[in-house]
Amino acid sequence: MEKTVSKSVKDPLFHISKKDTITPGKTIAIKVITLILAFLVSSILLGISEGCDPFTFLGSLFIGSFGTTLSIWILLKDMAILLGLGLALLPAFKMKFWNTGADGQALIAALAAYMCLYFMAGKVNDILLVIICLFAAVAAGIIWAVIPAIFKAFWNTNETLFTLMMNYVAVQCVAMFINKFATGGSNTLPNIYEGSLGMIYEYLTPILIVALLTAGIALYLKKTKHGFELSLVGESVNSARYVGINVKKVIIRTLVVSGAICGLIGFILTNGLNHVVNTNTLGGKGFTAIIVVWLADFNPYFMILSTFMIVFLQRGTAELLSNIGATNDSITSIVTSIFIFFIIGCTFFSRYQVKFRRKEDGTIDNKFFAFCEKIFTPIAKGITKAYVAVTTFFKNLFNTIFKKNKENELTKVEIKDNTTEETVEEKVEQSSEDNKDVLEDNNVIETPNLEVEKEETNKKEDE
Numbered sequence: 001m002e003k004t005v006s007k008s009v010k011d012p013l014f015h016i017s018k019k020d021t022i023t024p025g026k027t028i029a030i031k032v033i034t035l036i037l038a039f040l041v042s043s044i045l046l047g048i049s050e051g052c053d054p055f056t057f058l059g060s061l062f063i064g065s066f067g068t069t070l071s072i073w074i075l076l077k078d079m080a081i082l083l084g085l086g087l088a089l090l091p092a093f094k095m096k097f098w099n100t101g102a103d104g105q106a107l108i109a110a111l112a113a114y115m116c117l118y119f120m121a122g123k124v125n126d127i128l129l130v131i132i133c134l135f136a137a138v139a140a141g142i143i144w145a146v147i148p149a150i151f152k153a154f155w156n157t158n159e160t161l162f163t164l165m166m167n168y169v170a171v172q173c174v175a176m177f178i179n180k181f182a183t184g185g186s187n188t189l190p191n192i193y194e195g196s197l198g199m200i201y202e203y204l205t206p207i208l209i210v211a212l213l214t215a216g217i218a219l220y221l222k223k224t225k226h227g228f229e230l231s232l233v234g235e236s237v238n239s240a241r242y243v244g245i246n247v248k249k250v251i252i253r254t255l256v257v258s259g260a261i262c263g264l265i266g267f268i269l270t271n272g273l274n275h276v277v278n279t280n281t282l283g284g285k286g287f288t289a290i291i292v293v294w295l296a297d298f299n300p301y302f303m304i305l306s307t308f309m310i311v312f313l314q315r316g317t318a319e320l321l322s323n324i325g326a327t328n329d330s331i332t333s334i335v336t337s338i339f340i341f342f343i344i345g346c347t348f349f350s351r352y353q354v355k356f357r358r359k360e361d362g363t364i365d366n367k368f369f370a371f372c373e374k375i376f377t378p379i380a381k382g383i384t385k386a387y388v389a390v391t392t393f394f395k396n397l398f399n400t401i402f403k404k405n406k407e408n409e410l411t412k413v414e415i416k417d418n419t420t421e422e423t424v425e426e427k428v429e430q431s432s433e434d435n436k437d438v439l440e441d442n443n444v445i446e447t448p449n450l451e452v453e454k455e456e457t458n459k460k461e462d463e
Contacts, residue, residue, distance in 0.1 A: 013366055014356045027350050033383070034346035038339045045338070049331065050324055057320055064319025065312050075315055077203040077273070080210040081265060083307045085289035087210075087217045088261035090300060091254045093293055094221060096234040097152065101163030103286030104170035105144040105259055107277075109266025111174050112140035114189070114277040117270070118181065121194040129195035134267050141263025142256050144170065149255035153248040167286070171279050178278065189276050197272035206268045213261065218300040220257075230254045291340055297347075313339055 043054035065075045085102045092099040113133040120129055148162035178189055197205045221227040233240045233250050240247055270277055288310060295309075296302035317332040356364045364370040 011357050013369075014354050016352050016354055019351060019353050022350055029383075030346050030350050031343070034342045035339070038342035041342075042335045042338050045334065046320070046331070050321075052320065052324055056323075060320035060323060061312065061316030064316040067319070071315070073203045075311055076207050078311045078315070079304075079307045080203075080206045081269070081273075082285055082289055082292060082311060083303060084206075084210045084213060084261065084265040084268070085286050086292040086296075086303050086307065087213055087300060088258045088265065089289055089293050090217060090298060090303070091221065091227075091230060092258045094227075094234050094298055095230040095251065095254050097149070097251060097254065098160045099145070099148075099163050099255070099258055100160055100290065101145065101148065101166045101286070102258075102262055102289055103282045103284065104163070104167035105141045105262035106266040106269070106286060107167075107174060107279075107282050108144045108170040109137040109141040109263035110270045110274075110277045110281050111170075111177060111266075112263075113137040113267045113270040114192070115177070117192040117195055117275075118189070121192050126195055130197065130271060133195055133271050134264075137267035137270070138260050138263035141261075141266060142259035145255045145259025145262065146252060149252045153251040174277060174279050174281075189278070191275045193275050195271055196275065197268065202273070206272050209264070209268065213264070214300050214304065217261075221300070226250075226253065295340070295343060295347075309339070309343075310336060 039054070039058075043052075043057050046052040046057055047054075064071065066072055085106060088105070089099055089102055113136055116129070116133045116136050120132065124132070144166055145163075148157070148159050148166060151157040151162060152159045178187060182188055183190055221231070229240070229245050229250050232243070232245060233247055237247055240250070269281055274281060292303055292306045292310065295306035313336045314332055317335045321329070321331060356366070356369060359365050364373055
């Protein structure tokens with residue numbers, strides 16, 4: 001008979017478990033440390049590839065975004081376009097419809113708006129031309145988004161691949177229009193400035209539109225029935241069907257909203273900013289908008305911060321490359337990707353924890369990870385102590401300021417009470433003195449009356 005040898009099954013070297021709770025202070029500390037590490041790694045990369053020191057890199061980041069008034073306007077304009085595309089993706093993502101076609105939907109909308117300008121400029125009033133371009137762009141964006149939504153709703157196709165494919169179709173439609181109508185074989189279309197959106201400043205209109213759009217999408221998702229329905233469909237399709245929600249209708253309706261917002265962004269690009277369309281009008285911003293939505297955890301207000309971070313890095317790195325005379329444009333994308341990678345890692349470590357298999361003495365059952373733990377444990381303890389020291393310092397500072405304000409308020413109240421008591425006493429004394437004067441006056445008045453009466457009685461007796 002063969003002997004059966006029983007092998008002891010070891011636990012895995014490490015496993016990932018979700019953290020129960022994490023304080024907001026620790027979350028902020030993790031994010032700050034993450035940004036510092038990302039900056040250090042980017043500085044090392046720039047030092048190796050371009051010979052740039054960290055201080056030059058840091059200065060270029062702020063100069064590129066806030067150096068001049070024009071830089072600030074360009075920063076806000078780029079944020080508006082990127083945030084608008086992210087807002088277009090947000091309802092679909094909340095419904096777990098992974099729309100990767102924001103680039104194509106906005107590009108086909110920009111083409112529709114430019115076609116209206118190309119064929120109708122100079123023939124109709126500017127205000128009417130703006131309205132026509134707006135309706136054409138929004139309609140084109142809706143059509144480009146609803147096509148994959150219909151296939152998803154009725155035949156359960158893969159929306160990621162479908163919307164991605166529609167991007168390339170949109171690019172080819174623009175290329176075909178350029179080849180057909182480009183002037184003089186130059187492969188470029190003329191800039192058309194009729195029907196422009198410029199108000200006080202060229203970039204002001206897009207910024208205002210996207211600001212209102214952000215508030216509108218936040219209210220739509222949180223305060224309306226449609227927002228509740230798409231969130232429920234995203235959580236569980238079967239549960240949504242069970243409570244009587246028409247899932248097909250919700251999918252198509254949500255993609256109508258996404259396509260309309262992409263159409264609005266395409267209209268802004270054509271009529272408000274570029275006044276022309278080409279195959280590079282979006283420049284991949286639709287794919288960057290996916291990162292914006294994920295970094296913000298599907299919160300429209302947090303998307304403002306994630307948009308600012310990405311545009312801030314892009315503008316600052318471009319400024320750095322122009323200052324040092326570098327020609328490698330990919331450095332901008334690499335630096336931005338490093339920061340995004342670290343932030344995603346920060347999100348992971350703020351929500352989950354890694355637990356290693358340990359020996360009886362408490363050390364990790366792996367030489368390499370045990371060595372790393374010996375090195376990084378003192379560093380982590382030092383960071384924790386520094387964090388605790390800083391937080392306690394600010395807590396004590398705020399407490400002392402609050403106590404001083406409270407004491408000042410109490411002293412003011414006591415002073416007011418004392419003053420009111422004094423005024424009451426003064427009034428009582430004044431009133432008593434007034435009463436005395438009145439009584440004295442009455443006595444004075446009464447005494448002559450008595451004398452007059454005595455004289456009259458004496459006269460009567462004499463008579």
